[in-house]
Amino acid sequence: MKSLEQTTEEILRLAAEHFNVPREQLGPADDFFTKLxxxxxxxxxxxxxxxxxxxxxxxxxxxxxxxDFRALxxxxxxxx
Amino acid sequence: MTNFQGKTLSWxxxxxxxxxxxxxxxxxEIGSDTLLxxxxxxxxxxxxxxxxxxxxxxxxxxxxxxxxxxxxxxxxHSQRLGPVQRIAAVRDFLERIHRVMNAIxxxxxxxxxxxxxxxxxxGFELALVCDLIVADKMTRFCFPELRLGLIPGFGGIPRLKxxxxxxxVRDLLLTGRSINAAKAQSVGLVSQxxxxxxxxxxxxxxxAQVGKFDRETAIAxxxxxxxxxxxxxRQEIEIFCELFTRPAVEAGLRKFVESTDPQPYLP
Numbered sequence: 001m002k003s004l005e006q007t008t009e010e011i012l013r014l015a016a017e018h019f020n021v022p023r024e025q026l027g028p029a030d031d032f033f034t035k036l037x038x039x040x041x042x043x044x045x046x047x048x049x050x051x052x053x054x055x056x057x058x059x060x061x062x063x064x065x066x067x068d069f070r071a072l073x074x075x076x077x078x079x080x
Numbered sequence: 081m082t083n084f085q086g087k088t089l090s091w092x093x094x095x096x097x098x099x100x101x102x103x104x105x106x107x108x109e110i111g112s113d114t115l116l117x118x119x120x121x122x123x124x125x126x127x128x129x130x131x132x133x134x135x136x137x138x139x140x141x142x143x144x145x146x147x148x149x150x151x152x153x154x155x156x157h158s159q160r161l162g163p164v165q166r167i168a169a170v171r172d173f174l175e176r177i178h179r180v181m182n183a184i185x186x187x188x189x190x191x192x193x194x195x196x197x198x199x200x201x202x203g204f205e206l207a208l209v210c211d212l213i214v215a216d217k218m219t220r221f222c223f224p225e226l227r228l229g230l231i232p233g234f235g236g237i238p239r240l241k242x243x244x245x246x247x248x249v250r251d252l253l254l255t256g257r258s259i260n261a262a263k264a265q266s267v268g269l270v271s272q273x274x275x276x277x278x279x280x281x282x283x284x285x286x287x288a289q290v291g292k293f294d295r296e297t298a299i300a301x302x303x304x305x306x307x308x309x310x311x312x313x314r315q316e317i318e319i320f321c322e323l324f325t326r327p328a329v330e331a332g333l334r335k336f337v338e339s340t341d342p343q344p345y346l347p
Contacts, residue, residue, distance in 0.1 A: 041107075041143055041198060048218050048260050059257045060222075 001080060007054075008073040014053055015046060015069070028070040050076060082128065086117040091128070097287040098125075098132045098189065103140035110202045110234075111150025115177055122183040129189050133295050134287035137184075137210060138194040138280045145193070148201025148224070149234075155333040163325065170324050174233050174317045177202070181235045185209040186308055188299045190290040194283035195219050196276075200258070205234035208243065211302065212271040214286060215261040216279040221269065222258035228332035233320035238312035244268055 002010075008028050016023040019036045026035055033043065044060065050072075051058055056079040066072050083092045088104035100121060102108040110118075129135075139145045158166050184191060184206075193207035196216040204221050207213050215221075223232050231237060231253070240249045248267045252259070264270040274282045290298065323329060 044198065044220050044258065045218060048220060051260055052217065052262070057260075057263055059255065061255065061257055 002077070004070075004073055004077050007077050007080070008070055010053065011050065011069055011073055011076070014049060018046065018049060026069065028073070029068050031067045032069055032072065033067055054080065056080065082131065084120070084124075086120070088114040088117050089121070091121060093128065093132055095284070095288065096131075096133050096291050097284065098128045098135040100135065100137045101140050102137070102146060105141070107141050107143040107147035107198055108139055108145065108203065109147055109150040109152075110177070110206075111153040112173075114150070115173065115180070118180045119176065122180045125183055125187055129187060132189060133291040133298075135184070135187060135189045135191045135210075136194055136280070136283045136287055137191070137206065138283065139196065142197070144197025144203070145195040145199040145219070146203025146206055147198045148203050151228075151333055152337050155330075155337045158330060158333065167321055167325060171317065171321050174320060177234050178313060178317065181205065181209045182308060182313070185235075185239075185306070186303075188295075188302075190287070190298060190302070192283045192286055194279040196279050198222075200224055201232065201236075202234045205232055205236040205239065208236060208239040211306065212286065213264075213269060214272045214274060214279050214283045215264060215270045216274050216276050217261050218276050219261040219264070219270075219279075220258040221252075221261075221264050222256070223252050224256055224258075226253065226256035228336065229326060229328040230323050230332075231316070231320055233316060235313050235316060237316055238309040241312075242307070242309060 012026045013023060015036060016026055021036055047060060054076055058079055062075045084090055089102050091100045104114055157169055191210040192212045192214060193210040194214050195207050196219050199207055199219055200222045201224055225232050244267055261270055261273045265273050272282055
């Protein structure tokens, strides 16, 4: 099973690639709304891509209070 | 009028298929302007159908199929009207949109919703009136009305019950969460999942397929297997109007409309 660090790294890579942000500009503690410059519609888009990538279902209410990549990774990790 | 270009939508007949294309910024929110043009479409549907075997409903907006009711307009109207007029206006809107939805639901054509992105609330309900839903893999379906203290009011609950098992209906209605296209297909909501951006192409291929068969047989089969649930649809309007009188709804609408929260579409 993936470690939390692996999961976090995969999220950062996927987000960087999809939203055209250099990977080196993103860190686990970063607020993904601010760093990626996205709104909630785009956050749903990211959620769908992450569900597909990790092969999981992640209810969007799990994102309540989640705005940094590490916390997002923890939510995803709990579904692996 | 086989072709129409309006402010919020357009339609044309293409290869024996009526194609209704929603195109209102930002994400096809259904307010009075869209309702008016949908009514024009519904009034012509029988005539359009004489030259066609299928109807596809799709969206030209990259954000998605339809984000639901125009909540900003709903809130603005509710602020201008007294309590009695407010409910009368809401009831009038619901009855009008139900007539449109019912016309499409019962149309003597095979109807296909080609959806992508945000397919929420009234948008989800518009997809549900169709015989088939073709969803690109980035589609998300949701009934967010619960977040406003409401239930779906455009006929979504009876149609969801008609199509799906009760457990997933409860899940969607009681959690207000969104589900992706793969999940939607696994529960029987979506007929086909396509690559990103490919829903309309696949819908057209499906329409071409259904066009090979006897139309009268298809109409008879559809009437048999797809009942229009008049009593439940009427009941939904009553429950919605009753809920709409509550202060929590006005507060929920105000919160949504005035929010600078980066997460208005998240539960």
